[in-house]
Amino acid sequence: MIVGEQKPISEIKQIIAPYQKVLILGCGTCVKTCFAGGEDEVAVLASALRLVCKTEGKRIEIEEQTVERQCEDEFIQESAQAVSRNQAILSLACGAGVQAMARRFTTAPVLPGVNTTFMGVLEKPGLFTEECSGCGDCKLAVFGGICPFTRCAKKLLNGPCGGSQNGHCEVSSDIDCAWHLIIERLKALGQMDNLRVYLPPKNWAASLSSGPRKLIREDHML
Amino acid sequence: MKIESTGKLQRVLNSGGFAVTAECGPPRGADAEIVRKKGELLKGCVDAVNVTDNQTAIVRMSSIAACAHLVTMGIEPVMQMVTRDRNRIALQSDIMGAYSLGITNILCLSGDHQTFGSQPDALNVFDIDSMNLVRTVQTMREQGQDMSGFELKGAPRMFIGAAANPFADPFEYRVMRLAKKIDAGADFIQTQCVYNLARFKAWMKMAQDEGLTEKVHILAGVTPMKSVGMAKYMATRVAGMDVPEGLIKRMEGVAKPKVAEEGIKICLETIAALREIQGVHGIHLMAIEWEDVVERIVSEAGLLPRP
Known part of the structure; x- marks a missing residue:
């Protein structure tokens, strides 16, 4: 599988700073398995960002959605409506997913929320290793x-x-x-x-x- | 037919002599005078001088350039070349360039990983490995062709060296790897510094049993220890180094002003022991940033004058 790691919240904050309406889009395949960008991670990140923005007095509306796979157009299309409601998309997919989204939706910027690290295996719970x-x-x-x-x-x-x-x-x-x-x-x-x-x-x-x-x-x- | 290179190191080894090589690390800067000063200290007391290639992954004057400075002084260099920083195109080009500058010996290495150096953010290359580099130089020399099979206008007739570390693991594979390097084209081998003589002898015995000592010249690495700190550093921090506890205790056991002297004594005893081992055809004396001790060690080891 593709293994990735969510970017630090400080960096994510900076990336989405210019926007007031942001869609956080998760991916339900590889990055879900490595706890970087599945439905649960989308929810946790959205709450954290809302909290941070509130404390800093910044207005932001965050929408959450997760599709099965961001690297396949068939699944990407499910997010079309949500994309049209927002100024930017923060994708929690791997780099391939981010680019597939950017190819499909040309009007809103697609921003990466995950560092794609390697192709690897789950060696044991909590340990992913690079193999290929x-x-x-x-x-x-x-x-x-x-x-x-x-x-x-x-x-x-x-x-x-x-x-x-x-x-x-x-x-x-x-x-x-x-x-x-x-x-x-x-x-x-x-x-x-x-x-x-x-x-x-x-x-x-x-x-x-x-x-x-x-x-x-x-x-x-x- | 095996084409000979033109250097002194090869002549000494092929005539059955006991070779002595030393090491010269190029400066972290563009001052050729530093290379020449080190060269002066080594001239006449060794057969050839290894010039390191950005050792420990720290940027220094290029090995080729420093070798060329030594050549102008009448000193024969062994150009070290690592596969860490250059792809196969650059490696072959530099081999030809080096030979055109009068450099006739090469030591083919993979190189210390960049994480040990001062610029760990660098991307490494490792397009080919040290084994492939040995074979490449051999093909250039004997077939007169580059890796694509192109007929070269003037073949680099390098005397080819490779490294071996008898102290690395897995031990039982080390001799198999040595055999592979010889098959790939290595004419001589320079080993990691020998402190653990027992293990070195065991490795030599295995090499001899496989008939390898008949096929290649083995130069045993020796490094005089200057201080207890250096001994401990080498024992614990340098990858692939084996410094027995007993030697460190011995260094610790003498008064501080005499520690360096004790290090030289250990080095001389090691050289004497190495000369008794069948198949050892020379020593490679790596006096790290201590070039002025080389002449004394070679002299006291009874290895002067050089042929």
Whole structure:
């Protein structure tokens, strides 16, 4: 899923400062799961902003709504009426959702209320970890299902650097050394020979490095 | 046919000699005089001088430029090159540029992560890894081609070095990684500083059992410790460093004015022990911001005059 984190209220306050009528629009998919922009977060943020504005003597009207997915036009359209009633939209979706909203509604500014952080998993309640960087050329088969391009701070593909100690990355003891995990996993799978093979430089052409990517499925086009 | 580079370091190693290299960190500024002063201290007492590439991710004069200053002084540099800051296009271009300036040795590294440096906000590159860089330099040298297969007009005939850290984890993979670096094209290896001799010997034994010491020249890293603070810092704060408790106690056990002397003594004992280990073909003496001690250590270790 896409993991995001709500922006600090001080920054949100600043972003919406020029407007008196604001729609806070939540997204009921990824950002809901990571407690950044679902229905509950919309309600909490709206109350907090109303309270802050009241204490500061600023007039503001806040409307709340949450759609299933802000990255799909079908769901976005449900917010059309609410959008037309407001001067600005504070989107609590990921960056893709914010942009999809901006594409659909050209008259009101769409403002981000969330920092989109990564593609990851819910490792345990309250802990989300980054696992994939969407490089477009998946090599997980070689690495025992652990991605060194994403999880090694140096994107090394031919083994760990000299800074790996006790299973930790040199960058921080809070970070597992991806290569340590890969080696442990391949040992358990009896596939350590994978690591004897020299892996040539990665093909980054399939990544964002070649510019924004498109996926075309003609069989699904109308 | 393996094409030879043209440097002294290679001649010493290939003739079965015991090589000595030192290190010169370029200044945080544009003053070439600082490089020359460090060069003067090292000239004649080592075979080649490693010039670091923005080590610990702190911006310094470029390794290529500092190497070029040393070349004009008649000192042979080992240009360190990290994959942290340049993509494959810039790396290949700089390898050719460096060789055109008379730089004949390269040490291929991934580089300290930028979070350790003075500008942790920087974006890192890591387009290729150190293993890929070794292979790239080898292909340029032996096939005379860049990474695209383009025929170069003049191949950079670099003597290729790589790093190995016998003290990093997972230990059992370290020798496998060394083998991979040799296969990729490494001619010589410079290791992380050796303080834990037992672990270094265990690693060398594993390398020897795999037949690797026959295929590559291993230069063991040594760093004299100047103070108890430095010893403790290296033991606890430097990634991939293994300083046994006993050595720190030994440094603590002498009167303060004699601590640096004790550090030199430990360094000399380490060098003597390293020379006894089969497969160790030299030392890489990293006297960090203490270049004026190099001549004395090399001399007292009985390694002067240099060939």
